[in-house]
Amino acid sequence: MKQGEEISLLGFLAIPLKRKRGVLLLPFIAAVVALSVTLMTPNMYTATARLLPPQEPAAGVQNIVSHGGGTMYSLVGGKSMADVYVGILESRTVADDIIGKFGLKQSYGASTMADAYRELAARTRVNISPKTQIISISVEEHDPEKAAAIANAYVDALDRINRSLNITEGQRKRLFLEGRLRNVERDLAAAESELKDFQQKYGLVALEEQARSIVESAAKIRAEIIAAETELEVLKQFRTDRQNETIMLRTRIAELGNQLALAETGKNGKGAAKTADLKEEPFAFSFQKIPELSMQLGRLTREAKVQEKVFELLTSQYELAKIEEAKDMNTIQILDQAVPPDRKSRPKRMMIVGLSAVSTLILAVLWAFFSEYLTFMKIREPKTYDQFVRYAKSWRG
Structure with missing residues (x-):
């Protein structure tokens, strides 16, 4: 490093040292004030x-x-x-x-x-x-x-x-x-x-095997219809707008109704012997072909089986609903x-005090350089200094 640069650097470092009292005192005061404020907070x-x-x-x-x-x-x-x-x-x-x-x-x-x-x-x-x-x-x-x-x-x-x-x-x-x-x-x-x-009145206990098969099939269909109608009723009961599900349920109920009519009368709901959807006759004969008493017994048996199956379905749904309700408790x-x-x-006192001291130290050093510059300008460039003073006074009002 050249001698001129050394003198310049020494002069640069000497500026804050010339005003070391203010440079050191201001950060100390700021730290004390910050500490006091945080202690009161x-x-x-x-x-x-x-x-x-x-x-x-x-x-x-x-x-x-x-x-x-x-x-x-x-x-x-x-x-x-x-x-x-x-x-x-x-x-x-x-x-x-x-x-x-x-x-x-x-x-x-x-x-x-x-x-x-x-x-x-x-x-x-x-x-x-x-x-x-x-x-x-x-x-x-x-x-x-x-x-x-x-x-x-x-x-x-x-x-x-x-x-x-x-x-x-x-x-x-x-x-x-x-x-x-x-x-x-x-x-x-x-x-x-x-x-x-x-x-007990007629002494009838059982139907023939074919009749029993038809009764059980019809009972199953009827149970499915009631279950589907129950689900549709749930949709209406709670006023949901699940249109697709409603349409599917009504279609399902109609199809099951055709099958039930076929079992009971030998004709589907539209009066035809077969529907387009059914490729083969699902029942060997209808209730109309069973003797009167056997047919009446079959209907009573079917009704009992329908109600039994519906009861089983609703019981399982009811138990699941109780489980869901219990799960909601916790x-x-x-x-x-x-x-x-x-x-x-x-408040984070040490951080606040440290930031206050460091920021004030930086401002104090800048103040020292600015003060030194004003002193230099007052001696070397008095006109510029006087102009600066006038601007400062006018700015203060």
């Missing part, structure tokens, strides 16, 4: 509760009677259940519950509920992990115990609301099937009693309950 503590990602509804049980309004999942247009949970947690209903339970309107010094909502939202964070879909509920408060209590209250509110919605749907399914099952049970008892009375899976944090989350 109340500590904030953050408590976090975590929930496992919710399981999406299974298709099996839903398909039985989900035509009746479906679960809450069907009401949100196929969105992720985690997104639904976040929506519930951020809802006004949950906020009202939290604010009322902990008296947050008074704690926040809010004059209106809108102010309380904003303050609670500012102190609450609800996040979904992109990788694991785990839901985190973080609440920031001056009291660590209160922060944990509020975070856990969010979980309780979510569980209560979600459970009430799901139970409502589960109960509607179960209650509908309960009523239908009671009616079928009465019909079954009446059919069995009528069959017993007829057999809707939230808690991974971590919120616990009172033992360390504050803010």
Whole structure:
């Protein structure tokens, strides 16, 4: 390095040293002020509760009677259940519950509920992990115990609301099937009693094998018709707009009706001996070919079998509906309950003091160079200096 460059560099370093008192004093004052402010600022503590990602509804049980309004999942247009949970947690209903339970309107010094909502939202964070879909509920408060209590209250509110919605749907399914099952049970008892009375009156116990086969086939068809009609009734009962399913069910009922008519009269619903869809006669002979008493016995036996099969079908559906309702009882899976944090989350005093001192030191060094430049300009270029002073005074007003 040349001598001129060395002198220039030494002169450059000498500038802040000439004003070292100000350069060192200003960062010290800034650090003291920052420390004082942070010491006066109340500590904030953050408590976090975590929930496992919710399981999406299974298709099996839903398909039985989900035509009746479906679960809450069907009401949100196929969105992720985690997104639904976040929506519930951020809802006004949950906020009202939290604010009322902990008296947050008074704690926040809010004059209106809108102010309380904003303050609670500012102190609450609800996040979904992109990788694991785990839901985190973080609440920031001056009291660590209160922060944990509020975070856990969010979980309780979510569980209560979600459970009430799901139970409502589960109960509607179960209650509908309960009523239908009671009616079928009465019909079954009446059919069995009528069959017993007829057999006792005429001394008829069994039909011929071919007649029995027709009776059983017709009973099965009739049971399928009633089951399909029940499913169609469910669709109408809960006012869903599943048009395709409704059309398919009505078509199925019509086809089964033709088969039943063929078994009973030897003709399908349109009066032909065979339909275009049937390539061969499914029944050897019809009820009309059975002697009068045997035919009446067959009809009574068929009715009893129909009611028995319908009863079995509805019983299985009813049991599945009860299982679905029981599953809805425990809707939230808690991974971590919120616990009172033992360390504050803010203010971060050391970081604030350090940033204040460093930034002020940089400004102080710049001030030293600027002051040195003004001194140089005052001696070497007085006109420029005077012009600068005038501009500075005019800018101050």
